[in-house]
Amino acid sequence: xxxxxxDPQALSIQEGENATMNCSYKTSINNLQWYRQNSGRGLVHxxxxxxxxxxxxxxxxxxxxxTSKKSSSLLITASRAADTASYFCATARGGGAQKLVFGxxxxxxxxx
Amino acid sequence: GAxxxxxxxxxxxxxxxxxxxxCDPISGHTALYWYRQSLGQGxxxxxxxxxxxxPDKSGLPSDRFSAERTGGSVSTLTIQRTQQExxxxxxxxxxxxxxxxxxxxxxxxxxxxx
Numbered sequence: 001x002x003x004x005x006x007d008p009q010a011l012s013i014q015e016g017e018n019a020t021m022n023c024s025y026k027t028s029i030n031n032l033q034w035y036r037q038n039s040g041r042g043l044v045h046x047x048x049x050x051x052x053x054x055x056x057x058x059x060x061x062x063x064x065x066x067t068s069k070k071s072s073s074l075l076i077t078a079s080r081a082a083d084t085a086s087y088f089c090a091t092a093r094g095g096g097a098q099k100l101v102f103g104x105x106x107x108x109x110x111x112x
Numbered sequence: 113g114a115x116x117x118x119x120x121x122x123x124x125x126x127x128x129x130x131x132x133x134x135c136d137p138i139s140g141h142t143a144l145y146w147y148r149q150s151l152g153q154g155x156x157x158x159x160x161x162x163x164x165x166x167p168d169k170s171g172l173p174s175d176r177f178s179a180e181r182t183g184g185s186v187s188t189l190t191i192q193r194t195q196q197e198x199x200x201x202x203x204x205x206x207x208x209x210x211x212x213x214x215x216x217x218x219x220x221x222x223x224x225x226x
Binding site: 031050090092101 | 116143145147153154155157160168201203205207209212213214215216217218219220
């Protein structure tokens with residue numbers, strides 16, 4: 001069943017603007033992760049936020065997590081054309097090996 | 113190796129034939145995962161391995177799909193009697209365990225059943 005659901009499904013902005021993508025999920029989680037995918041191939045891990053964390057930063061990325069609302073957001077500041085990709089959130093419910101459940105993704109287009 | 117390696121990168125097969133997809137994870141990663149992604153869609157979980165055992169096979173779509181992992185390393189996903197609906201990109205990932213870790217994905221195998 002679908003766990004993470006991203007919103008919006010597609011986002012188009014101008015280079016230099018900030019991009020915000022949201023993710024909602026249904027069950028309790030151990031951590032939530034964001035991935036980027038270029039050209040429909042392998043995904044690249046961007047950032048992981050644990051259930052007891054509320055905000056995390058990595059370079060131009062800022063992730064927030066609200067476990068009471070079962071939602072997360074990914075903010076990319078000062079966007080660049082190279083940020084054009086699909087972005088997926090994924091949730092882990094814990095255990096020795098983390099089976100991640102992925103959402104449908106947000107397609108982000110940065111216009112030069 | 114330095115990354116997760118999948119082969120072949122592309123596979124075109126005739127309906128009804130069997131195919132084998134290979135995944136070579138990062139050395140030392142005890143967990144290995146198979147997902148598939150249809151065009152423009154999210155990732156659908158298939159199976160994961162902890163060492164050589166598969167605690168969760170719940171995502172395998174039918175009994176035509178099977179997977180094995182040997183020596184805690186290389187994994188093979190086999191699809192028997194392929195159907196057109198099996199066409200997708202099959203993605204393999206590996207990770208460390210015992211804590212909160214992200215996945216490292218391979219580049220995938222694009223399977224086309226004609």
